[in-house]
Amino acid sequence: MAYRQLLKRITTRNYSTQKALFLSEKQIQSLDQVTESELLVEEININSEHYVRGSEEAAFGSKRIGCVELPKPLMKSIQDLVEGQDKRLIRTDALRLYDALRSTARIPKETDDFDGTRSAKKIRKATASVVEPHKVSYGPRESVAYAAGVLPSTYAAVTNVMKEISSRVSDFRPRSMLDFGTGPGTAIWAAKEHFELEKCVGVDLSEDMLRVAEQIEESIKLGDSTPVEFKRFLSVDPKAQKTDLVVCSFTLGEISSAALQKSTVEQLWEQTGDMLVLIDRGTPVGFSNVVRARQWILDMEGANAHVVAPCPHEKPCPLLFSPEAKPNDLWCHFSQRVQRPTFLMKTKHSKFNTEDSKYSYVVLRRGARPAKSSSIESQAYHWPRLIQPPLKKNGHIVMDTCSTNGEIQRMVIPKSQGKIPYRDARKAMWGDSFPHLSKNKIVTRVSEGITKEE
Known part of the structure; x- marks a missing residue:
């Protein structure tokens, strides 16, 4: 009692x-x-000091942002767009888009199948399920199918790149943006999530795609939203003010020839006042498109341009220009997970609500590469980048990285190197910049790239 x-x-x-x-x-x-x-009443004092296990540098170099989800206004606008269409036609058109993308994924090899080593029967059997490389023209049906079946994955890739730029480059605060090959305006909506833009221009050759972009923009536009102008052609005015941020996402692969690609990239660079972002599919062809565009600009500008990401150098890419490069087997690309909206799950007839978007990219900025100083931001420009998921072994971590000397090197971080470096290596993921040096001997997997001009 x-x-x-x-x-x-x-x-x-x-x-x-x-x-x-x-x-x-x-x-x-x-x-x-x-x-x-x-009764003895004791007050327990809780120490608010945070115990740090990993290094601050490794956290700064981390590229992962978790699963990307489309903004709800954007999802609703696409859902409203899909509701007024025939669902079976949308799926049929989306499957045609997927076939076209798969058919142009790999770099064609100049080999003669009829060299006497393979019979005609084996060749017919091997090529029976292969779709001939082709591209799709974006009409009214294809534009809606693109918004319903492709836009989420492209949005996730652009979001990852924009997040990396905003977190790594503190002095970059763009006010204007040009999105070349805007499609339904994917890159514009992703950039708005990370930058306070005052003017956005979207350029696309397809009138039907621009019509879809305008419809999406009208449905999610608020009273104080950033004005967006969509047009078919890129007007070049030497006297006009240049754009702070120029983006070309998933468009280089749609350009028919290398000469036209080079001309387009050079015009985009002329329009760039500060930073140019080039993104393409994470396939051997998409990777080669980005790398060649990167090299064109660096050859043209020299020391007046530098790579912000992902390369820690301005030398030729070893995965494409090195004598031992095999771009169909090993190429630089990254992955970003995205949550599938309901309309995408219905379009793909899938029960899984997530998918991984593979992409290759490069971020170029005017001016020389920042010199290494005491700040983490300047040091991060010189950290090697993981081009593949690390191999986590018993007592050591194996990482393939793109190094500052323009080589693909294999680093091994053993447990004996220390608690912090070993934990950072254990937590490192594909695409991260790694701040520690290797205790063990570094092995060169792919040597430095050499261009034809050299």
């Missing part, structure tokens, strides 16, 4: 909700023999 009365007196008092009352076992057993004043 005394125990219950004592608990009632304690609980009815105005104690702070952030404190706890602890009684020893002996005190609980003697509650009937003691009074409240005889």
Whole structure:
């Protein structure tokens, strides 16, 4: 009885909700023999100091952002767009888009199948399921299918790149943006999530795609939203003010020839006042498009341009220009997970609500590469980049990285190197910049790239 009365007196008092009352076992057993004043009440002080296990540099170099989800206004606008269409036609057109993308994924090899080593029967069997490389023209049906079946994956890739730029380059605050090959405006919506833009221009050759972009923009536009102008052609005015941020996402592969690609990239660079972002599919062809565009600009500008990401150098890419490069087997690309909206799950007839978007990219900025200083931001420009997922072994981590000397190197971080470097290596993921040097000997997997001009 005394125990219950004592608990009632304690609980009815105005104690702070952030404190706890602890009684020893002996005190609980003697509650009937003691009074409240005889109880020993101790206040436990909680140390608010944060215990850091990994390094700050490794956290800064991390590229992962988790699963990307489309903004709800954008999802709703696409859902409204899909509701007014025939669902079976949308799926049929989306499958045609997927076939076209798969058919142009790999770099064609100049080999003669009829060289006497393979029979005609084996060749017919091997090529029976292969779709001839082709591209799709975007009409009204294809434009809607693109928004319903392709836009989420492209949005995820652009979002990852924009997040990396905003977190790594503190002095980059763009006010204007040009999105070349805008499609339904994917890159514009992704950039708006990370930058305070005052003017956006989207350029696309397809009138039907621009019509879809305008419809999406009208449905999610708010009273104080950034004005977006969509047009078919890129007007070049030497006297006009250049654009702070120029983006060309998943468009280089749609250009028919290398000469036209080079001309387009050079015009985009002329329009760039600060930073140019080139993104393409994470396939051997998409990778080669991005790397060649990167090299064109660096050859043209020299020391007046540098690579912000992903390369820690301005030398020719070893995965394409090195004598031992095999771009169909090993190429630089990255992955970003995206949550599939309902309309995408229905378009693909899939029960899984996530998918991985593979992409290759390069971010170029005017001016020389920042010199290494005491700040983490300047040091990150010189950290090697993981081009593949690390191999986590028993007691050591194996990482293939793109190094500052323009080579693909294999680093091994053993447990004996220290707690912090080893933990950073354990937590490192594909695409991260790694700040520690290797204790063990570094092995060169692919040598430095050499261009034809050299």
